[in-house]
Amino acid sequence: MTSNRIAYTGFVAFVSVLLTLVVVNMVQRSPDSQPADExxxxxxxxxxxxxxxxxxxxxxxxxxxxxxxxxxxxxxxxxxxxxxxxxxxxxxxxxxxxxxxxxxxxxxxxxxxxxxxxxxxxxxxxxxx
Ligand code: HEM
Missing domain, CATH: 3.10.120.10 (Cytochrome b5-like heme/steroid binding domain)
Structure with a gap:
């Protein structure tokens, strides 16, 4: 039971890190998504x-x-x-x-x-x- 919980917590942490990396990557790659001046x-x-x-x-x-x-x-x-x-x-x-x-x-x-x-x-x- 305890090991299940540890595995689950680890999994959630892993997914969170992965999602953060994906989001950071998207933001960095799309300067064009910001409105250009004039x-x-x-x-x-x-x-x-x-x-x-x-x-x-x-x-x-x-x-x-x-x-x-x-x-x-x-x-x-x-x-x-x-x-x-x-x-x-x-x-x-x-x-x-x-x-x-x-x-x-x-x-x-x-x-x-x-x-x-x-x-x-x-x-x-x-x-x-
Ligand atoms: C593009 C159109 C421009 C024209 C036709 C023009 C013309 C002139 C004229 C007739 C003078 C005074 C006479 C002389 O020093 O021989 C002068 C001086 C001066 N102009 Fe312009 N200018 C222009 C753009 C600029 C820009 C864009 C800047 C700076 C952002 C600038 C900065 C200065 C400065 C600092 C002086 C004092 C003399 C020197 O440091 O060369 N001018 N300009």
Whole structure:
């Protein structure tokens, strides 16, 4: 009787551990089951992949996304800090802005300090980019 009970307890413990492992495995394997931001799809490396038409919806000072070198940045929060008149910065919101970033519209590249700033606004990559 006692050995039966021990066997039963052992069996229940075994099944519990097994179930826990199965559940943990399922949760780890399905990052896609979490909703992606703004309709973006999760790419292979876990970064959100956006299409240009999704970026194009964020074309104003109230929501300003730009694509630079295939990377998507949400620069809404940076806008007030940019050291030019607002329009210089906002005219590129919602757009592919690599060339504007590279030459500032005046032929001069941004500084390494500016490039470091940029990285903190990264939200994903562009589809096929
Ligand atoms: C993509 C469109 C952009 C345009 C057209 C643009 C243009 C300019 C212009 C005209 C200046 C001032 C003049 C000069 O320094 O030569 C400037 C300076 C600056 N911009 Fe931008 N900018 C853009 C995006 C950005 C972004 C995304 C950041 C950072 C997140 C940034 C950070 C800075 C900083 C820190 C400066 C001061 C000078 C420097 O460090 O290079 N800019 N930008």
């Amino acid at each position: 309709d973006g799809d999760k790419g292979g490396n876990g970064e959100t992949v956006y299409r240009l038409d999704q970026v194009a919806e964020h074309d104003s000072a109230s929501s300003c996304w730009k694509v630079i070198d295939g990377v998507v940045y949400d620069l809404t929060g940076y806008l007030p800090s940019h050291p030019t008149e607002e329009e210089t910065f906002t005219r590129w919101c919602g757009k592919e802005a690599t060339s504007a970033w590279q030459d500032k519209g005046n032929g001069r590249p941004h500084s390494p300090r500016a490039a470091a700033r940029l990285e903190s606004y990264r939200i994903g990559v562009i589809e096929g980019g």
